[in-house]
Amino acid sequence: MTAPLTLRARAAASVKAVWQALTDAAELRIWLAEHAEVELPHRYEFWGRYTPEGDAPHQRLLHADDHTLRFTWLLDGEETTTEITLIEEGAESTVIALSQTHWSFEDVTSGASIRGVLQTYWSLAIANLVDHVEGRPLTPKTDFTSTKMAEEVVIDAPPEAVYESLTDSAKASEWFGYPIEIEPFVGGRWAMGGFDNNPDPAKVLDLTPGRAMTVDWGPIGVVSWELEGSEGKTKLSFVQSGFDQPPYAGWTGWLSGLAELRRYHELADWRPIWLAA
Incomplete structure (x- = not known):
């Protein structure tokens, strides 16, 4: 074992x-x-x-x-x-x-x-x-009885700040807690672990600067997110689709990442909750 x-x-x-x-x-x-x-x-x-x-x-x-x-x-x-x-x-x-x-x-x-x-x-x-x-709003949980993977979270930060943290490699790596490299243009690569360590990166299918991105992850489907701003806050809509079997592990990983993304933007003295195991 x-x-x-x-x-x-x-x-x-x-x-x-x-x-x-x-x-x-x-x-x-x-x-x-x-x-x-x-x-x-x-x-x-x-x-x-x-x-x-x-x-x-x-x-x-x-x-x-x-x-x-x-x-x-x-x-x-x-x-x-x-x-x-x-x-x-x-x-x-x-x-x-x-x-x-x-x-x-x-x-x-x-x-x-x-x-x-x-x-x-x-x-x-x-x-x-x-x-x-800590008295903060919760991140949506995974419904293991559903094949629909779509959620919304509200982040107390303007859309331009949230967009940068979702498309800039250094910022994404910081809040996600794992090296990520992103080429934020149509046809660009999205590599968990970085380009040198990921021989089969995801591919950016669509991009609306400042607002939305769609990334093809192959067998586990296509991930799309869109930002909508209101009164200094951002609603992030997040969808995973196009899979044969529901990729619950990956979907739940994205949700746990969004929990840290919210903390990253909302806490003035932010530091990751995660410690070395």
Whole structure:
């Protein structure tokens, strides 16, 4: 078995507040799942359309103390294990550390197992947990029962600033947290990891300067976004289409990226929530 997936993020909130959000069923229904039931130390369950294979609760609680949850999660016939630990940095600073077994990049690229969504699923979930405890609006969750991939987010920044951060390689790499190179013209390349490290980059199909871009990602479809400004804010409409099978891992990754894009523009003292694992 491969090494567990690990993620670490920082929330500007107390351990008590983060633990409450993590273990109170009513709060879980806000930032994580459509349905949730918690009865520590015996039960920790979440399910519904925003949960992979969420037709019913598939979790079994193994351990719970003042700072740690560990539970199994049956996904695609495999009993995976999730552990979430809270580490106090200060009165209003908490590190959220998550480990998840039974994830591999092969499942992401092949789509052979729903477990391929686990990295981006937990990235979006943690981003929403952080925004929830910091009192900020949440990013839309992935509906794993739908084949429609279209969302809107409002960013408290003017369209020209948002457009630059979506088309300038340095700015996009900064908020996305991973090297990105973009040629912002029709026929240009869009390369996750950079041109030298990506032998098969996406292709820019259409571009309206200052407003919209459409990028062809091959088998996982075409991604389009459009900006609309009003009263100093920007509505970003985001669509992924043209795929054979819903690319839930990729779609959820885009949504988790949009969560950080919003923070990038809206927080004067912005720094990434993500820490080295």
